[in-house]
Each structure stands twice: as C-alpha cells, then as structure tokens.
Amino acid sequence: MADAGKEITIYDIAQKLNLSAATVSRGLKDHPGINKNTKKKILATAEKMGYRFNSFASNLRKKNSNIIGVIVPRLNSNFMSDVIAGIEKVVNKAGYTLFISQSFESMQHEITNAKAMFNNRVDGILVSLAYDTTNISHFEQFTRRNIPVVFFDRVIEHEKYPAICIDNYKAANTLVSHLIEQGCNRIVHISGDQRRNVYADRTRGYQQALKDNQLPFEDELLIVNDLSQAAAIQAAKKILKMRPLPDAVFAASDFCAINCMLEIKKAGLKIPGDIAFAGFNNDQMACVVEPQLTTIDYKGFEMGEFAARMIINHLVNPGELQNTHSLVLRSELIIRESSLKAGVK
C-alpha cells in the first residue's frame, strides 16, 4: 500500500526491523549469509511498505547498468520482431533489460544511437548495421572500454567483433541452383549495397551457382539498388527491356522480389512460366502474393537468442572475449509456386 508521499528505501526497512541497511540489502538480494527468517521478514516488510529497488543507486555503486543496447535498421518486419523477442528472452533471464533503437538504415542515425547507448552505459550492444554504414568506428568507444559489441545479420568483417549470421553465400547458391534445376538459364539478380555482407555474399552465391552450371554471368544480369518499392519497379522495367528476356529473377529481399514480380505480371508475363521469381527472408508477404514466392527462410528468434547468449557470455566471463568468434546459423530454401516451372504449365 504505497502512497505517492515518499519513496521507501532500505534504510526505512532497516529501521522498522531494527536491522542495518547492509543486512536489508543482502536480504533482498538473497545473500547466503543472511538468516532465512530475517530474509523472510525483510521481504515481507519491503512488500508491505511499498519498497521499490532503486537501480540508479545500485548502478552507480556497481558501475554497471544491466542494460543491453540493440540497434537495428528497422523494427517493421516479422524477422526483426522475432529477433528482438529472442534477445529479450535470453537477456531477461540473465537479469538484463533492453534498450532498443532504430537506425532507419542511416549511418548518421546509427552513430547517434550508439552515442546514446554509450552515454546510457549499456553493458553490451547488439547491432545489425544500417544500409549505408561504411565504417564502424562509432563502435570503438565500446571496445575501448571493454563493452562487448556483437553484430548480427547485417554484419561486417572485423576481428574485434563477433558476428552471428546465416551463410548467405550458400543460401543464395542453393536458391539459384534450384532455379537452374527448374530450367532457368538467364537469371537476373537484384541486390542491395555490395558493401553489406548480406548482399555481397548473396551475389557471390548467385555467381558461383551460375559458374557451377556453366552459365555465363553478364554484368547486365546484376542490378544493384536500394531494394525499395520504387527501385523494384524500375528494375522490372529494365528487365522487360532485356533481350533475350531473362527467365528468372532472384532478388535479395522478398519485398523487392514481390514488387518487381507484380510489375512484370502487370506487363502481361506469366510467372513462373515466362519468368520465375525468388526472394529472400520468407516474409509474411511471400505467402500472400500470387504466385507465392520461393524464398530463403531463417529464424529470427534463434538468431536473437544466439546473439544475446554471446553477449551475456562475454559479460559473465569477461576474460574470454573471443572464445566463440562468429556463428553461422541454419537457413532453408522454401520452394513455392513462383519458381516451379516444371510443375506449372
């Protein structure tokens, strides 16, 4: 039955029970040296008096915040929401809370967010890089103070920072091989900024699959843009003008694949009959378009869990900063109508 009047502190509890604040503090923390009955009394009194723990005082004294920062490009996908959920699960169990922020795909924002996290003294930070992040010097302030930084999904090669991602090269390779199996031999790839691992690796996987099957790669077949809706439509127009006409399009994101596909459908082409399509990420949308989109699925929740575990590990055993350096998660090819040339007429 607390009232707004005054915050109750451990001193108030101590006074009421004729104990010292030290004992109350330990009692609340379930310290082994405190008598069971005393603990019980402390807990009961704290509850009755409406005590609430003051993390500021605690953090000040202990010099850590029990907060993990998370910077992501955007929160608006199922994938990201799953990642966050996975992180939350692990992190909460370890007694930490999250401080989430969006970079909106801009390095400027990312830098600002990193600064804010730094000033808020997060104990560790999880990052999926923005679309246009070219260097990562804004994370040096963390490593300099031994605050662990872990990248996930949109990662960057750097010996200092562990990274969690899927094998984008292999996934793309598998996907493109599937398209080739379906009889496609002139496959366009639409990708994003090649400085981002996820896009560069997918491009490599695509090219390797062509090579493995003795298909020629031509520069014209690779379209690099920002994967936005506008870009997808523009790409579609470009594709429609290509001669000979490509017989498949593999876009590095479902969103882009879908928008491109719709534009091409609008031009009267049959999918997958004339052109097969495939995307990446298994977005909810992929099941909603017609035809349903072949794509690569990987589990955001799992990725979040692993990333969080890695951070927590670093915090628990501060010594072994590089025990597990990087981690590659499983991904899976999901075949749907948009690429099934064989099956459909």
Next chain:
Amino acid sequence: MADAGKEITIYDIAQKLNLSAATVSRGLKDHPGINKNTKKKILATAEKMGYRFNSFASNLRKKNSNIIGVIVPRLNSNFMSDVIAGIEKVVNKAGYTLFISQSFESMQHEITNAKAMFNNRVDGILVSLAYDTTNISHFEQFTRRNIPVVFFDRVIEHEKYPAICIDNYKAANTLVSHLIEQGCNRIVHISGDQRRNVYADRTRGYQQALKDNQLPFEDELLIVNDLSQAAAIQAAKKILKMRPLPDAVFAASDFCAINCMLEIKKAGLKIPGDIAFAGFNNDQMACVVEPQLTTIDYKGFEMGEFAARMIINHLVNPGELQNTHSLVLRSELIIRESSLKAGVK
C-alpha cells in the same frame, strides 16, 4: 583519447582546471551563471579527457530517469515501427530516451513489462494494450506515484488515463458505407475481441452503417476470432457455407482480410465480383495481394508524435494532468480493387 583505465568524472575535470565540481557540473549543463570562457574550457577539457556523463549519479540525485517506457503488443508491423519512430522523434528532442517492450498480445507479459518499467523508474509510459488485457490495474502503480500513463491505438476507457486513437467507429462506418454504395447488401464482419476498443468500435460502425442503409444485421454476419491466419481461413470456410452467400467481407485487420480473401479465391469465387473485401490499417501487404485491398489508413508516425507530446507535456507541467484528456486522429478510406464492384466486371 580515453582509455579503458578509468572513468573520468567532473571531479577530475575540476581538478585539472582548478575549479570546483559544482562549476564543472553547471558548465556542462550550460548553466547561465557560468562564465562563457569557463564553459568553453570545461567542455574542451571534458572532451579531451574522454569524460562521459554518469546518468546513474544524476538520476539518483534528481530522482528521475529521463526514460519513457513503451509497451506495444508487437513490433512487427509498419504501423508500429512508424509509431515508435514518431515517439522517438519527440521524446529525443525533449532529452528522453525510450525503453521499448513487447507484450506479445498477452496480458501476463504486459504486467511483467509494466513491473519492469516501474522498477526501472521510467518517467512516463505509453501503452497500446495487448489483445487479452481485461483490466488495467497493473498501471495503477504508476498513477499512484504520479507517473503519467498514456494509451494509444488500443486504448481503454478510463478517466485516469488519456488516450490517443482514431475514430474507429467512424472509419468502419465510412468503409462499410462504401461497400454498400458498391451494391453490397450482405456484408460479413470479422473482428477481434470485443473488449478491445478498436474492435468493438469498428463493429459498432459496421452495424450502424447497415442500419443507416436499412440493411438487416444478423448474428451470423459477425465473426469474432483472434484475427490470426488460421482464424481467417476458418472464417473463409464458414463464409463459403453461408446461404445466401455474402457479397462482401470487412475484416478488422488487413492481415485477416487478406488471408480470408485468398482462401475464398481458392474456392473459385471472384473478388470483388462475387464477394468484395476490405481490411483495416493499410498494411504493406494490402498492395501486394490480388486484388489490392481496400482499407483504412492512419498515420502511425503522427500517432506516435501525439502520444509522446502528451506524455512530455505532463512531465513538463506536472500540474495539469488532465488538460487534454483524449485525442482523436484522422483516418482515411483507401479504395482499391477489392471493393470496386462497379468498376470491375
């Protein structure tokens, strides 16, 4: 050039400049009483020594955290990501940071999250309620301590808590009127838990539109479920068995509308020819399905901004807790193919 060795405090800066910590503190905060040159020197030295503000000490002393808590059902929609962006914009400008968490549509989670926010001493809290939240006593701890609580979108009627939302009644009414104009007169409505304002109000709007047009409402026409994919498909099956067959379906979410529509398409019916469709929220998906979905659009970013401003107002002028009690934002009917019976054959 800070190194990991030691945290620099205002005392260190004070010592180096032969000043008192008080002056340094004021200098860093741009206090009017401090000489301009002194300020400049303080700032420069702080920068050079690698000082970082210790918010724990500050919070402890000032008894506020400058943190605003946000609890939302899920982060996985464009809508929510926009809301968060709007909130962030306003809140950051006012010197606050965000503490975001997801309830995953569960009241249990919501309660836990509220507790965590409370213990982390947020200065205010913004909430969009979970699907199954029946009572809101878990927010009383905040009001009891004069911590402002503002609801948005999924709100609840309560004189203590201001709320920001659109006029769901009017929006649904407009939408259903549009369907009727298109010649529909047997309109099914699929909605969510009627204890949630957004769903109850949309249902009322739907029913009123029928009444306004002298159309009979039958219980059979209202399907209440959890709006999930499975529920949408089940609803579709139910609709297909109705005699006479309905000529329109209005679902309280785009996701549900789309899944239901796809199932009905699969059964061979023409949309909108046989059955017209409409959803709610203008999700990205709505433009991706075929036919594109008629829906109601409202601006998440704006809603976030307003909600944040309301909280910040309460924090700045703690007196007038109920100056603006609630706020209704604009929404707009977006007409697309799925409801255009007139236009399409």
Next chain:
DNA sequence: AAATTCTTTGCAATCGATTGCAAAACAAAT
C-alpha cells in the same frame, strides 16, 4: 568451562552529479 568453528549482522566508505546558499571577485556608481 574454555576453545573453536560457523552463522549472522553491522560499520562506514564509496559511487558521481546536483543545488541552495553564501562567498568571493569584479565592475560601476557615489
């Protein structure tokens, strides 16, 4: 009964920024 061990508890300093009040420094006016 004395000595030893194990349990419990308390003392007091510490973390770093803030702020009311007072004092010092300086400039301007008499």
Next chain:
DNA sequence: ATTTGTTTTGCAATCGATTGCAAAGAATTT
C-alpha cells in the same frame, strides 16, 4: 576610497544501494 550591484564560483550535504572487513552471537567440540 567606499558603497552598491552584478557575475562567477565554491561548500557541503544529498540521493540509496553495495561490500570488505570486523565483530558479535550461536553452536559445536575438547
């Protein structure tokens, strides 16, 4: 030179939890 007024700065207490160390108390052994 003295008084008055204006800028600048400093003193010192405060916020509340933590923890190394020591001491008191209880239980056990000789």
